[in-house]
Amino acid sequence: KQEVTQIPAALSVPEGENLVLNCSFTDSAIYNLQWFRQDPGKGLTSLLLIQSSQREQTSGRLNASLDKSSGRSTLYIAASQPGDSATYLCAVTNAGKSTFGDGTTLTVKP
């Protein structure tokens, strides 16, 4: 059974700081890994998707890496802003089934 763990559970940083969120998974047989952002009481917004054969993906200030052999992914956020405050979820997908981590709640202080 696939298990996904995200560390840390919560993170508070001052504005402008670079930060890294971590995601680990137990079964490397995946199609892809997705990073999502969720604002309180809202749905999930897809940030980045890395396919199993890829090592990283970038979008603006976000960079996600994937090391499938070790079952790890990181989401790097550069020059954080208060608007980045949200919960970040990672999910691994295989054969139409996705398993989610508990999320990391990020607070960026002005």
Add this chain to the structure above:
Amino acid sequence: ETGVTQTPRHLVMGMTNKKSLKCEQHLGHNAMYWYKQSAKKPLELMFVYNFKEQTENNSVPSRFSPECPNSSHLFLHLHTLQPEDSALYLCASSQVVRTGAGAKDEQFFGPGTRLTVL
């Protein structure tokens, strides 16, 4: 605004009521999903439909009854719910595509329905 819509956005119901949640996707995907998100718990997959056929039922109680009349619409019928069923119910859709890097199955989510059971 995403290509997945959900109605209603908020719902309050008593334990004896019957209500339905609706999800519609405008992305041409062939798979649709219901998830439950409770406070301080990870997202729980409830049901999966592929080409209108249910392919996953994650041990969900029978008081939740899904319906998928076509690939674009998904319903969740609710009856005799319990207060612990109060949660955010999220719908998602996806389609497996083959790229040069292999298979990709990207999920797109709706805004959710906040359900409160009194």
